[in-house]
Amino acid sequence: MGAYAVTAGPLDPAAVAGLVARDGDGAVATFVGLVRDHNAGRRVLWLDYEAFEPLALKAFERIGDEAAAKWPDVAIAIHHRTGRVAIGEASVAIAAASPHRADAFAACRYAIERIKQIAPIWKHEHFEGGEVWIEGATADPSDERARQTALERACT
Amino acid sequence: MGAYAVTAGPLDPAAVAGLVARDGDGAVATFVGLVRDHNAGRRVLWLDYEAFEPLALKAFERIGDEAAAKWPDVAIAIHHRTGRVAIGEASVAIAAASPHRADAFAACRYAIERIKQIAPIWKHEHFEGGEVWIEGATADPSDERARQTALERACT
């Protein structure tokens, strides 16, 4: 798989990290999102992820480009899972490599914040006693205020 | 290997991440330090890492305790390599798991900053034309100003 992927199979965070590191890099920061056994007081059984795949891939690419504009030495990879994901399994894996650790951490955090803002992906939570579609942000890649929030959370 | 390790063999970042995640965790942030092919204008050939192993393990434990005091829901693991490490290989692998991503990122960043401040480990850089011991911080775990710097870099 390439740097950006949406896949129904299990994610391999180590493989995602392996996609980004070059010989000049001293730091790889990764983020793995896991399905938790609880959410908002509910006992979660599993999540079903749905994606608008071609647009999700473009969103990841856009996030990578945004990161490259901000941190020119950083290389990023993003893999997101779809379909049923069990408790403890990875729903998303992000890796950011850079000569220096500050940029790797910042770009990795930025990427997960932006994914939550603009990736056309939805989680359908199945909990003890029911199910609910989780709805977060209205996806708008051109919303500069949202982008600013992501940059702030990336600690820049 | 346990959560804290100093080892002469290759590091396995995925295994380090596997040590920390529990069913209530939604986020695992990892940091892997890689040997770069250049440093301060020199073409690096390899690094030799030397550690005062029993004290290094205690330093990792201390760092884990400091992180647990600051972020009670975070679990941390730290593995550091010793001996000869080639370009592109991992010298250190850190994982921080938490129900929420902000704490996982912060604790992971805090850990690498503290390792650089207080872990009794030294890198002996072999570069094209010579070798040099890299010397960073005077190790002083009780230096509160250094700890403050680490917290600031962790974006807290």
Add this chain to the structure above:
Amino acid sequence: MHVTIRLFARLRELAGASDLSRQLPEGSSARDAWNALVAEFPAIGDYSRTVSCAVNEEYARLTTALKDGDEVAFLPPVSGG
């Protein structure tokens, strides 16, 4: 003109379809397509303030004018990660 409409997640469930073919007057915008959809499936009306859209697999504004053959996707608030 003829457009394909794609719906995701809870919008898909409320409308009971993930793909729809609809005729729209020439010059319709994505918002016009949305409003026609709300008339057809009133249950999705709650999303009028929060829906995003993509035209031909690119994010677009609701004011975007549609052309014959376009695919317009309506996206409820996202929750990836």
Add this chain to the structure above:
Amino acid sequence: MHVTIRLFARLRELAGASDLSRQLPEGSSARDAWNALVAEFPAIGDYSRTVSCAVNEEYARLTTALKDGDEVAFLPPVSGG
């Protein structure tokens, strides 16, 4: 009293030894042990302001009083990670 001295990294190379056994006067501090070492190996004197120490595998201040049988480690500035 008798103490074991451990040296690391460049200190080890400058002194040409990683482990040393030395007799020190009763009541000596880690700093006294260091100063005796500097007298013996003048090349390490540059580290007097930046050296850290550990006594019996725990970080300690240079003012720490040593006891017979203690192990004192002298650590140049660290560079792990």
